[in-house]
Amino acid sequence: MHETNAFRPTRKSLMKTDPALFSALVAVWLSFAIFIFLPVIRLLITTFYVDGTFSLANMRKVLGTSYNIKALYGSLILATSVSIAGTFLGYIFALAVTRTALPRPLKVLLGAVTILPLISPPFTSSISLTLALGPNGMLLKALGIGDFSIYGFLGTWISETLTYFPVAFMVISAILNTMSATLDDAALSLGASRWRMFTTITIPLSLPGIGNSILLLFGASLADFATPLILGGHTFPVLPTEAYLMITGMFDLRGGATLSFLLLVPALLVFFLQRMLLGKKSFVSVTGKNGARTEFAKLPTALSVFICAVCLFIVVFILYLYAIILWGSFVKVWSVNNTFTLEHYAYVFKHGQKAISDTLLIAFLSTVIGSVLAVVIGYVAQRKQFFGKRFFEFTSMLNYALPGTVVGIAYIIAFNQKPILLTGTLSILVAAYVFRYYATGIRSVIASLEQIDPALEEASMSLGASSVRTFTHVTIPLIIPAVLAGMRYLFIHCMTAISATIFLVSVRWTLLTTRILESMTELQFSQASAFSMVLIVIVFLADALMLYLLKVTTSKFHKPQEISYEKVGA
């Protein structure tokens, strides 16, 4: 198993020393070539090659339009605002859960409410914000505000912040939880006040989490397509929606490719920064054996009160938005005719049946294939030594780092022609999902393997088990929880994502998320709400099933802990 030693002077061919690893690597690299490199290269060619030579003509044309420049600025400003506001909210929630005296049930409720935006389709908050604050919005009516437009920067910003702050919450609360509580004790016993403790210990030690969260949210907002499409309006264009409209509305594939290239640059930059940040040694674990188990010191009272007030406000607002969607799905015409009806659900189950079954089939296939790939890639990347390992790991994450719009456009460009003609098929949808979202699975497998002492595998082999038997009887059982945790996120993403696949759906294969978008563009808000509710319920049930499986598999030899979102990488 540890045959391949990098320091061995004479290096034998990998094919001979470890044929299993060799064939796995060949197969994986081949799939990378087709589904990761080919699309990106074709995207670059479409952008920079005109009539067979390198040219900046496309770039000049796109940047020559002031509306596109506005979209570039819009994207960057939106991403910056969302990452700051979302991280702030996430930090407040994380502090509420880890450092305040709130009773446990309330903390569980806080955690549960933050899960909602994660398992919902990306439109949910946009739809309900439209229903509440849009034209004829009920909150506007209730507050008596007549002249207000939710469309534009403000609405997009609020909606994206609400959608993505749970990611910040997960990343930061993981950091806050792993901090040593004795540091709080030490600060206090040295005479620091609680405020001083908070500003000199808690905040500096959570900086890596804050940084990571800002980068994650920046990337997520940059790539978000659904929210600005609904709430951005004409006054506030952003790159993903502009690229989409250029391709679907003006059939300008070159223009779309060029716009998505503009998106690719900051996205890759963020990805590199994040890898650097995570690669640095974290402060958290310096000392070994802990003393008596102790709790974190509580925050100063004024701060606790402020934190609880903010959390209460946000939780109420989120629940309110979801209540609106639920109600909206049961009324005839939103705000015009508020009589109760089931007709939207009847419509969903009659005309949306194909979308439901297609979505489930695609999500199921992607989850299974993605998980198998994730186990192989994660295991190889964590436990084996081979040439080009870092590049291998980097490549596996590339599609995930790129905004969905970029991946979607790259896929239609790459697979729209022979030799690999895939447009309109099931495979292109599954491939897009697998190579984009298996990243969570890979991260989770790697994180889990890092926790498992290689001594366990060595023990197995020193007791006489072969390396294959060791893998199947020791390694696999130990990483099963991580695999399931990865599958969970993979499935949720496949059910709810839209940015990449909006370009890939066809008459033959359609998705629930695209049906929601269609309903929204036709201004059928109630129908969109009904579709959203159905999707949320399906995801929620599937998620509960996964969690149950996770619990069953982990109960025997694992502490009941969730794989943290930080490790998974969101």
Place this chain on the structure above:
Amino acid sequence: MSEPAAGTPFLELRSVSKTYQLTKTHAIKAVDSVSFSIAEGEFVTLIGPSGCGKSTTLRMIAGFLKPTGGDILLEGKSITALGPEQRNIPMVFQNYALFPHLNVFENIAYGLRARKLSDDIIAHDVAMICQMLNLVGTENRFPDALSDGQQQRVALARALVLKPKILLFDEPLSNLDARLRIQTRAEIKRMQTLLKITVLYVTHDQSEALSIPDRLLVMNKGKIVQQGKPREIYDFPSTPFVADFIGNANFYDVCVISVGSANVQIALQDLEFDVSLDHCDHHPTKDEMALLSINPITITIEEPDGVLGKNQCVCMVEQCLFTGHAFSYTLAFRDTSIRVLQPNIQGAVTQFVPGAEVKLTFHAQAFHLFRIQE
């Protein structure tokens, strides 16, 4: 049992308790009505097995835990209601709890900065303490770049630089290797004598507990079972638990044959001994069964010479472990076994191999007799 501390009590605990309510009906008394006091400048060690409540007691004194009953007084004033930051009782933690994002200088300066002292004073005080604790040259390093011993000294410096009147230690040496532990132990004692600080030191290591303190408190199951000078506790354990935990004694059920005015005659197997009444925790009666404790170090082991005097018997060696400064024997003793510790005096002591016959000499003046607890 409680010997009054010399001088006026500096720190005093009055029937302090900590109860954890696990469920509505089930509660655990981690600390059960503990009272003791420490005089100014005294070095007191609190020892007990893990889970005996010693760390909980310490954390209540530091202010991290609120007692569920009783009162804690510092210089005659109650500090029970104060938070840890208001007490000026720094603590040296088992895992050192050095701030990983601050360098050595800032770690040591942390408490001074919290007291809003000027930069000049801070620089001076930190430099002084670094000198004292041999930390000069490490000021700009971060904790993860320090050796175990250095981390430990920074943790000590960080507390000492505040010139506290009382300092708490929570098993500060348990993460160090044996050699470093002995060095640091001497260091702590030296600093304490030099700076005349009052110290309460928690440990579960017997040699640590016996070697440093002026006074020792032995704790078990949430209660103080014995307190006194280390030598007294080692030589005169007041309960079988103390004899076992501090002295690692052999225990035997014995029958009381007769009770005299100063001595009590007991039968251990076929041997008979006279134990001083001063060494009994109760007044024994004839024919009573009692618990005899024999410290392994009080038994002499030698080559059999065919002559058996009083308090002597012949046994067979089952196991011999060499620990450097002593041989630790396990011997077959009639139908049971007995442990004997023989000091390796001048390295010239004969080592007996398993299977060898040896002559044991018991010294009954070191025996202790306890009532058998039901």
